[in-house]
Amino acid sequence: MAASGAGEAGDLRGGVDDVIVAGAGLIGTSIALALREHGVRVRLTDPDPGSLRLAAELGAGEPVDPAAPGAPADVAVIAAPPAAIPGVLRDLQDRGAAHVYTDAASVKSSVVAEAERLGCDLATFVPGHPMGGREKQGPSAARSDLFLGRSWALCPTGKADPLAVAAVTRLARMCGAEPVTLEAAAHDRAVALVSHAPHVAASAVAARLLGGDETALALAGQGVRDVTRIAAGDPGLWLEILRHNPAPVAGVLEEISADLAEAATALRGGTPGEPAVHGLLSRGRRGRDRIPGKHGAARVPEYAVLPVVIPDEPNALGRLFAAAGEAGINIEDVRIDHSPGLPVGVAQLSVLPGALGPLARALAERGFSVHA
Numbered sequence: 001m002a003a004s005g006a007g008e009a010g011d012l013r014g015g016v017d018d019v020i021v022a023g024a025g026l027i028g029t030s031i032a033l034a035l036r037e038h039g040v041r042v043r044l045t046d047p048d049p050g051s052l053r054l055a056a057e058l059g060a061g062e063p064v065d066p067a068a069p070g071a072p073a074d075v076a077v078i079a080a081p082p083a084a085i086p087g088v089l090r091d092l093q094d095r096g097a098a099h100v101y102t103d104a105a106s107v108k109s110s111v112v113a114e115a116e117r118l119g120c121d122l123a124t125f126v127p128g129h130p131m132g133g134r135e136k137q138g139p140s141a142a143r144s145d146l147f148l149g150r151s152w153a154l155c156p157t158g159k160a161d162p163l164a165v166a167a168v169t170r171l172a173r174m175c176g177a178e179p180v181t182l183e184a185a186a187h188d189r190a191v192a193l194v195s196h197a198p199h200v201a202a203s204a205v206a207a208r209l210l211g212g213d214e215t216a217l218a219l220a221g222q223g224v225r226d227v228t229r230i231a232a233g234d235p236g237l238w239l240e241i242l243r244h245n246p247a248p249v250a251g252v253l254e255e256i257s258a259d260l261a262e263a264a265t266a267l268r269g270g271t272p273g274e275p276a277v278h279g280l281l282s283r284g285r286r287g288r289d290r291i292p293g294k295h296g297a298a299r300v301p302e303y304a305v306l307p308v309v310i311p312d313e314p315n316a317l318g319r320l321f322a323a324a325g326e327a328g329i330n331i332e333d334v335r336i337d338h339s340p341g342l343p344v345g346v347a348q349l350s351v352l353p354g355a356l357g358p359l360a361r362a363l364a365e366r367g368f369s370v371h372a
């Protein structure tokens with residue numbers, strides 16, 4: 001969603017012209033891509049050189065050394081895993097890397113408490129949480145439109161400078177999101193209900209599938225795919241998120257468990273228990289109706305996946321497939337991650353695990369930019 005003119009883009013930027021994104025993964029690169037569409041200068045840092053290189057190649061910004069980021073940016077966004085954020089904030093603030101700081105962590109109270117403990121400046125730190133995401137990681141899954149129409153929680157402490165809040169509000173709006181301001185504890189209770197407990201519940205449903213035989217799994221339709229999509233997320237990141245929000249998530253899970261237990265007991269009891277089951281299904285339907293919007297994404301099969309950067313031009317995919325064919329490798333599936341308006345996209349080639357190395361070598365030899 002590029003702005004239509006330099007003046008208009010400048011108006012929306014409102015002084016947020018130069019941003020540092022620390023953490024060039026899914027969320028950091030998505031934020032960077034969205035900001036680039038508004039002409040914002042973006043400087044990227046990430047301890048993983050591969051992620052940094054890919055994010056830069058996707059057009060998300062210029063890689064910089066976090067120890068020498070250059071002149072202070074208008075805003076620094078920290079899009080690292082939650083536990084790393086307070087330390088990165090303290091480091092960036094010590095270096096005077098930006099005038100205003102925000103983060104993207106899925107939890108807020110623990111991040112704020114640790115930032116305070118580390119002596120971070122809370123006047124310039126506006127904790128944030130974009131409510132858009134995917135069940136995938138890394139810059140190759142990034143999309144400039146990831147936050148379009150989503151809420152973006154802002155949890156400024158009582159010490160926050162209103163000008164800092166205004167700058168982060170503008171940044172969220174440039175990403176196409178709607179800022180929602182609330183206290184950190186209220187945020188954590190809210191996301192326990194709408195994000196964290198649902199993730200665990202989806203994992204519980206998906207974990208049952210491990211006991212299903214091939215015939216049962218062959219019958220899997222869209223229903224189970226919808227219910228389990230988020231269970232494909234990274235267990236490491238999710239454990240970290242849950243650890244930082246334990247009590248609110250446990251509370252919701254206990255309520256879900258009670259509903260499920262009651263339904264199971266009622267079903268075991270036959271017809272007399274039916275009203276309880278009907279009641280749960282009806283409440284579920286009414287609860288679902290209260291959700292104002294919904295993500296949609298395809299499930300990705302579990303092959304080995306090779307990301308290859310491709311130019312946005314006729315027959316780019318044709319050449320890619322021809323090269324794989326010449327190497328005698330069968331591509332099982334392909335998915336294109338592409339932000340509208342960008343000159344390049346990422347083709348995610350799914351192959352049998354044993355074919356990954358040979359395919360990477362064959363494509364690299366033929367001049368493709370391969371990110372194995």
Ligand SMILES: NC(=O)c1ccc[n+]([C@@H]2O[C@H](COP(=O)([O-])OP(=O)(O)OC[C@H]3O[C@@H](n4cnc5c(N)ncnc54)[C@H](O)[C@@H]3O)[C@@H](O)[C@H]2O)c1
Nearest residue numbers: 023024025026027048079080081082105106133134137138
């Ligand atoms: N995945 C989602 O759907 C989602 C949605 C909203 C918010 N978030 C939050 O966004 C943050 C990033 O998650 P993600 O999904 O982009 O994960 P990701 O794994 O795709 O990216 C995280 C990136 O942070 C980098 N990193 C690690 N330590 C760092 C450090 N000290 N300094 C700078 N970068 C560092 C990693 O190398 C990696 O590239 C997390 O705090 C997460 O809670 C995730």
Ligand SMILES: O=C(O)C(=O)C[C@]1(C(=O)O)C=C[C@@H](O)C=C1
Nearest residue numbers: 106131132133134135195230295
């Ligand atoms: O759509 C997804 O894949 C997500 O899980 C995104 C989602 C969510 O629960 O809505 C996940 C974690 C975040 O902190 C924010 C957004």
